[in-house]
Amino acid sequence: MKIASISENQNIEKRIAITPEIAKKYISLGIEVSLPENYANHLGFKDEEYKAFGVSILKDENEIIKNADVIVQLGFLNNDKISLLKENQTFIGVLSPYDNKDKINSLVEKNINTFSLDLLPRITRAQSMDILSSQANLAGYKAVVESFAKFEKAIPMMMTAAGTIPAAKVLVVGAGVAGLQSIATAKRMGAIVFATDVRMASKEQVESLGGKFLTIEDAENLETEGGYAKEASDDFKKKQEELLSETLKKIDIVICTALIPGKKAPLIIKEKMINNMKAGSIIYDLAAIQGGNTAHTEVDKVVDKNGVKIMGETNILNKLPTSASNLYAKNVFNFVSNLYDKENKKMNINLEDEIIEKTLIK
Known part of the structure; x- marks a missing residue:
């Protein structure tokens, strides 16, 4: 052969x-x-x-x-x-x-x-063949590295004779393979990390990596039999939007990883949320190629909205x-x-x- x-x-x-x-x-x-x-x-x-x-x-x-x-x-x-x-x-x-x-x-x-x-089905025997997981792991890692490189402040808390520099606050949207690696990488580099996902099963995984899972009251578990996220109801989206709107006001770096197989990426971070973020904040959108999770994501461009930089690439793995x-x-x-x-x-x-x-x- x-x-x-x-x-x-x-x-x-x-x-x-x-x-x-x-x-x-x-x-x-x-x-x-x-x-x-x-x-x-x-x-x-x-x-x-x-x-x-x-x-x-x-x-x-x-x-x-x-x-x-x-x-x-x-x-x-x-x-x-x-x-x-x-x-x-x-x-x-x-x-x-x-x-x-x-x-x-x-x-x-x-x-x-x-x-x-x-x-590939998400079964134990297929794990050694799972290209989505292996590639998403690297993408999640690299998204954090790229974001931190653009961020113009220190990431870990630093105590000096001149005063204390607070740790950067990172929000990871979507706690699949890429999201979990983003959490782990950001934690290793000294950031305070928050995460959100429509799949309640991801809460334990997020917390095991040292992240804080943001939960919505009376949240529904939006997970398919294959372990992927499915589209949320309008009520869930409204509650999620309210939670994110408040959270984003204090966040420095956002890593977006939310995807629905076979569909356009869900719009999660809307324009009014971005307008409430601090100038100097960074959003890295790993879902850019499928439409993006933010209102202003443009593939292979850094978009500046009132001092908030929004990034997303066709293929981040070309950097690794x-x-x-x-x-x-x-x-x-x-x-x-x-x-x-x-x-x-x-x-x-x-x-x-x-x-x-x-x-x-x-």
């Missing part, structure tokens, strides 16, 4: 799907690996490093795709490359099926086995591409290993396996 990956458009995606360490693991399973020249040069992984493990380094990306049984990427190939895919090949990536229905349908119609890793690639490649390897029939050296698409059944787009 042959597995391959080609270069992403580095203007929008610096991560890679196969690192040298993971290429070695594929080859140890008896899987041939093909990559284009300079595939990971930008991350410091040279072609010679791959070749040393037995990887075929080729010039022609079209030939790589045509000859592969399995192609692994971060997202979609461009249209010219997609047209090269043929029946019974397997294509694996983070395909955002809610946003790319037409592209996915074209692959399914050609009988290409199409797997989207953002559809090596760490993100190492985790992503391991997740993908574990996923492929689950599909791979070692005895017959081919893919085994067993729809009785929940992981395979949930991620295969039909």
Whole structure:
């Protein structure tokens, strides 16, 4: 069996799907690996490093795709490359099926086995493949680092002969994987941290990290069976808005992470709330690419509203591409290993396996 990956458009995606360490693991399973020249040069992984493990380094990306049984990427190939895919090949990536229905349908119609890793079920056996968790962890960490870099005051409390500098107050909106890592990072750096989430199950997790969970009186638990947040009722939104309006008046840095799978990000921090925040405050919106959690989020811009800086990027993980690639490649390897029939050296698409059944787009 042959597995391959080609270069992403580095203007929008610096991560890679196969690192040298993971290429070695594929080859140890008896899987041939093909990559284009300079595939990971930008991350410091040279072609010679791959070749040393037995990887075929080729010039022609079209030939790589045509000859592969399995192609692994971060997202979609461009249209010219997609047209090269043929029946019974397997294509694996983070395909955002809610946003790319037409592209996915074209692959399914050609009988290409199409797997989207953002559809992985939240079960114990899938944890080693969970790309959303591994990447969100890094995003939550980096959002705090980026926010603190823009904040023009000290973060931890400092006691000096000239007086005391109070600790910065951080609010994390959404206590999923990214939010919990944001809480942990902000606490490690000396901030006082508050957090809010529509899922009441997250209260214990927030408090275990040293954060204070902001609760709404008579709150409903808005959690799906898969552990994700679902949309709140109008009554809940009103109560949440009142709580946030008061809280934000004393907050220095806000990290927004609230997302609803398959839908536009919920608008949580409205214009009047921002107007009541202190000048010099920072909002980092990790939901920017899906519309943002604030009234003024603009992707890849720092918006200044009365001295409050609002930030959000297309892909924050481009600032941690090596760490993100190492985790992503391991997740993908574990996923492929689950599909791979070692005895017959081919893919085994067993729809009785929940992981395979949930991620295969039909």
